[in-house]
Amino acid sequence: MQLNEEFSNQVVLPDQLAPIEVQEFEALENKYKLINQIGSAIVLVFALIGFFLFTQISSGNIPITVVIAVPFIFAVLFIGKLAFIILGFPKKGYLLREQDVSYRSGLFIYKLTTIPFNRIQHVEVSQNMIEKSFGLSRVKVFTAGGSVSDLSIPGLLPDKAHQIESFLLSKVSKHE
Amino acid sequence: MSKPDLTKPTRQALRGILVIFVFEVQKRLRVFWPILLLIFAQKKLLPASITIPMAIGIICLLMLVHVILYYLNFYFYIEGNQFIIKKGYLRKIVLSIPLERIQSVNTKQNLLQQLLNVYSLEVDTAGSVGNELKIYSLSGSYTEHLTQFLESHKENTNEEKSESISDTSKEVEIIKLSPADLLRIGISQNHFKTGLIILVFVSQIVDQIKDLFQKETDAYSDSVQNIISNSGILIFTALIIFALAISIFATLLFTVIKYYDFKLVKYQQNYRITAGLFNKRKVLLPFSKVQQLNWETGPIKKMFGIFKISFKQAVSKQVQQKQVIDAPGCLEKHIESIRNEVFKGDLPDYSEKIYSHRRYFNLLWFQRGLFPAALATPLYIIEPLWLIAGTFWLAISAVYCWVMVRKSYFQFNKSQLIVGKGGINTEWQQSEAFKTQSVDFRQTFFQKRRGLASLRVNNASGQIDIPYIQEDIANKLMNYILYHVETSNKKWM
Numbered sequence: 102m103q104l105n106e107e108f109s110n111q112v113v114l115p116d117q118l119a120p121i122e123v124q125e126f127e128a129l130e131n132k133y134k135l136i137n138q139i140g141s142a143i144v145l146v147f148a149l150i151g152f153f154l155f156t157q158i159s160s161g162n163i164p165i166t167v168v169i170a171v172p173f174i175f176a177v178l179f180i181g182k183l184a185f186i187i188l189g190f191p192k193k194g195y196l197l198r199e200q201d202v203s204y205r206s207g208l209f210i211y212k213l214t215t216i217p218f219n220r221i222q223h224v225e226v227s228q229n230m231i232e233k234s235f236g237l238s239r240v241k242v243f244t245a246g247g248s249v250s251d252l253s254i255p256g257l258l259p260d261k262a263h264q265i266e267s268f269l270l271s272k273v274s275k276h277e
Numbered sequence: 278m279s280k281p282d283l284t285k286p287t288r289q290a291l292r293g294i295l296v297i298f299v300f301e302v303q304k305r306l307r308v309f310w311p312i313l314l315l316i317f318a319q320k321k322l323l324p325a326s327i328t329i330p331m332a333i334g335i336i337c338l339l340m341l342v343h344v345i346l347y348y349l350n351f352y353f354y355i356e357g358n359q360f361i362i363k364k365g366y367l368r369k370i371v372l373s374i375p376l377e378r379i380q381s382v383n384t385k386q387n388l389l390q391q392l393l394n395v396y397s398l399e400v401d402t403a404g405s406v407g408n409e410l411k412i413y414s415l416s417g418s419y420t421e422h423l424t425q426f427l428e429s430h431k432e433n434t435n436e437e438k439s440e441s442i443s444d445t446s447k448e449v450e451i452i453k454l455s456p457a458d459l460l461r462i463g464i465s466q467n468h469f470k471t472g473l474i475i476l477v478f479v480s481q482i483v484d485q486i487k488d489l490f491q492k493e494t495d496a497y498s499d500s501v502q503n504i505i506s507n508s509g510i511l512i513f514t515a516l517i518i519f520a521l522a523i524s525i526f527a528t529l530l531f532t533v534i535k536y537y538d539f540k541l542v543k544y545q546q547n548y549r550i551t552a553g554l555f556n557k558r559k560v561l562l563p564f565s566k567v568q569q570l571n572w573e574t575g576p577i578k579k580m581f582g583i584f585k586i587s588f589k590q591a592v593s594k595q596v597q598q599k600q601v602i603d604a605p606g607c608l609e610k611h612i613e614s615i616r617n618e619v620f621k622g623d624l625p626d627y628s629e630k631i632y633s634h635r636r637y638f639n640l641l642w643f644q645r646g647l648f649p650a651a652l653a654t655p656l657y658i659i660e661p662l663w664l665i666a667g668t669f670w671l672a673i674s675a676v677y678c679w680v681m682v683r684k685s686y687f688q689f690n691k692s693q694l695i696v697g698k699g700g701i702n703t704e705w706q707q708s709e710a711f712k713t714q715s716v717d718f719r720q721t722f723f724q725k726r727r728g729l730a731s732l733r734v735n736n737a738s739g740q741i742d743i744p745y746i747q748e749d750i751a752n753k754l755m756n757y758i759l760y761h762v763e764t765s766n767k768k769w770m
Contacts, residue, residue, distance in 0.1 A: 200763040211725070213718040215755070217762045220714045220769075244714040245591055245737040245770070252715065 126194030126205060132235050133256025134190045138183055140231060145179045195254045202242060202269065204252050214252050218272040220244050226262045238262035242269065281419045283426055286352040286363070293395035293414025298344045300413050305340070353412060360400065360427065362410065372410065374400065381566070382427045384420055386557040396420040400427070428547075428561065451548075451614065454539040454606050462536065462606045463529035465577040471531070472524035532605075541604050543618070548588070550602060560602055566590050566770060567619050568712055568738035572612050573704040584612050588619075589738035591770050620709060625690035630697075633685035634729050637745035638678055646674030677701075687743045689754060692761065694734065696741050711765035712736050716755050720748070734758060737770060 152171055156163055189208035196203040202221075205213040225241040232238065232255075239255040240262050257265065281287070289297065306313075317329060327335075352363045360379065362372040385397040394417055400410040415423070454462070537554035548562045569589040578584065587603040607615070616624060650670055656663040681700045688695045695707045717733040724730055730751040732743040743751070 201759060209722045211718075211720040214715055215718075215759055216715040217713075217759060219765075220762060244735070 124196055124198075126196045126203075128191070128194050129254075129256030130237060130258060132237055134186060136231050136235055136237065136256075137186045137190075141179060141182045141186070145175060148175050193256070197265070197268070202252065202254075204254050216242055216244055216252050218269065221269060221273045224266050224269045224273070226259075226266050228259075240265050240269075281422055283355045283423060286354045287419070289348060289351060289412060289414040290393075290395050290416040290419075291348075292393050293390070293416075294344065294348055296390055296393060296395060296414045297348060298340065299389060301344050301347065302340055351412075355426070362412070374410065376427065379427055381561045381563070382424045383561065384424060384559045386553075388555045390414070391557065398423065424561075448549075449543040450540065451543055452539070452541040452604060452607060452611055454536060458606045459533050459536060459539075460529070461581045461583060463532035464525065465575060465581060465583065466528040466532060467575070468521065468524045468528055471528045472520060475524055475527055476520070536605060539604070539606075548615075550604065562588055562590070562602060564619050565768065568736045568770075569706060569708040569741070570616060570619055571704060571706050572607070573699070573702050575702040582608060584609070586612060586615060591737035616707065620693055620707065623690070623693055624707075625688045625693045625695055628688045628690045630686045630688055631746060631750065633682060633743075633745040634727070634747070635682060636724075636727055636729060637685060638682045639723070640745070641678040641681055642675055645678055646671050649674075685744060687746070689757075694741065694758075696743060706741050708734070708736050708741060710758050710761040711767055712769045713758055713762050716758055718751060718755050724748075 149172060152175070156168055185208060189206070192208055192211070193206045194204075196205075200219075201215050201217045203213060203215040205211070222243045222245055225243070226238050227241060228238050236259065237255070238257050238259045238261075239253055240257060242252045242254075244251060254265070316332070346366045347364070350364060350366045350369075354361055355376075356373075358376045359373045360376060361374075362370075364370050364372075379400055381401045383399045383401065385399070386395075387397075390396060393414075395414045396417065398412045398415050398420060534554045536552050539552040540550070542549045542551075546564050548564070549559065550562065551557065551559045567588050568591055570586065571589060572584050572586040574584045583605070584607045585603055585605045586607050590602070604611075650667045653663065653667060657667060677700055681698070684697060684699045684703060686697050688697075689710075692710050693707060694710060695705060697703070697705050713734055713736055715735045717735070718730060719733065720730040724745070725748075728748045729745050730748045731745060732751045732755060734741045734743070743754070746754075
């Protein structure tokens with residue numbers, strides 16, 4: 102299949118057109134994988150506590166098969182989630198080029214988002230509670246027009262995050 | 278008519294004080310209604326000597342005093358290149374807006390304002406202040422001068438030197454809807470939607486009435502049941518026709534109220550839209566602010582040869598709701614001329630149409646056919662007859678999804694992107710490549726095996742989806758759009 106003539110001319114265009122899909126993406130810190138695992142472990146614990154309370158309230162009206170089956174299903178889901186996190190982790194990564202910033206992720210649904218520097222509205226470095234206790238930060242890049250088009254790079258060491266932030270800010274101010 | 282002096286601090290029109298009163302009461306009610314409800318429901322909460330009418334009277338009196346003080350302390354004027362609003366009696370507020378930051382000036386007129394012949398004026402900036410910049414009661418002549426001044430000033434500061442402004446100072450009327458047009462538009466609307474809204478509404482009311490007149494309705498419903506069981510199909514079809522007639526009438530009514538006296542006027546590098554029966558809206562829309570243009574037609578619309586076109590503007594983070602301005606009842610030539618103006622004649626209509634891959638059907642059918650049908654599984658177990666309905670649903674949705682796949686395509690020339698889509702209706706979206714904010718490349722596990730991918734092109738007003746195209750085309754298109762954005766120096770808003 103062929104696009105129109107201007108389109109196929111792209112071979113002679115300058116190196117800005119370096120195809121994004123063959124580039125080496127920068128991987129996230131390994132600790133970030135651990136954070137995600139702990140996060141889903143916390144969800145599992147809460148779900149189990151919730152179910153336990155539920156069985157206590159409805160005092161003995163629940164068949165024994167359900168009492169055994171539900172925690173078992175929770176456990177299977179948890180293991181599945183762990184596998185998902187471990188296998189999906191190498192797919193996550195970011196890429197800074199001369200003109201744009203990209204983030205990719207996804208084991209089953211691969212997603213690659215790219216924001217050109219001259220469309221960045223502002224940049225933010227943030228940490229949630231778990232991230233803070235593990236000493237990790239994330240860089241959030243905002244564009245105009247709602248949250249759909251925004252990008253967030255998690256799992257960065259704070260120094261690195263601030264480096265990226267100031268690099269992006271310098272690029273943004275250059276374009277103003 | 279003397280020209281009002283814009284630089285002199287001015288109060289709002291005195292005869293509009295009632296309008297201010299109503300708006301202020303509305304504002305307070307919106308905040309305090311739970312408390313008021315509580316007080317009036319639990320009369321014990323009121324001091325013994327005060328009755329409810331007295332309480333309402335006191336509240337009204339306090340509001341009146343507030344409104345008068347508010348009115349006396351509200352000034353606006355232009356100083357240098359700032360538009361200044363001073364307000365507040367307890368807490369003084371001075372708002373000053375640099376004229377070049379003003380994005381648009383909109384005026385509105387509700388029924389009360391029409392009676393008093395005053396206008397609301399809303400100044401829209403790219404920043405956050407938003408609601409603060411509203412003036413509720415302005416006299417007609419003042420409104421006209423102020424809008425004209427603010428708009429003309431905006432034009433001067435927005436340096437568009439390449440465009441010659443010499444011959445464009447006049448207004449050109451592009452679309453004007455006559456009552457006959459409104460009739461056509463009303464008929465071609467989606468009646469199912471209105472029908473559903475009415476159905477929900479009516480069933481709510483019926484429920485309420487039932488509770489009130491339990492006995493009477495019981496007697497009635499007995500007789501109604503008798504009639505229905507005796508006349509069967511006849512009454513059923515009559516009911517359907519009746520419901521259809523009502524929803525057609527209601528859509529007609531809504532259309533007339535919303536689009537009465539609709540006018541789309543071209544004015545230098547702007548469009549101006551005025552419309553409305555009870556609430557008169559007047560919206561100014563600079564070409565450069567349009568992020569995306571959508572236009573659509575449906576089976577009935579096609580018969581009349583009309584389209585609906587929507588101008589999508591940037592969404593600011595604070596507002597969050599999408600700013601869409603639409604013009605119904607456009608003819609093909611209107612669509613052509615609007616597109617030519619907004620996109621400077623650079624239309625990709627003659628480039629090759631690249632259709633979504635047939636596999637797109639699997640995703641659509643799963644979402645719309647298989648998944649809902651599977652959700653109804655308990656029904657099949659309870660009553661096997663439902664299986665027929667389920668099968669019917671699968672077949673119908675398959676046809677619908679197939680039509681959707683056939684209509685899904687994109688066209689791209691060096692600077693513009695058009696996406697076509699739709700099921701019963703047909704819809705087109707067009708945007709300029711350099712107005713793109715970011716690009717998403719998506720590929721599911723299933724797509725990867727077939728070498729397919731989907732692309733989402735985000736702009737400041739929303740996104741354009743290009744589903745299920747060849748992976749290499751998706752990659753090329755993504756890189757090309759990025760290249761375009763990165764090399765462009767044009768202002769995207």
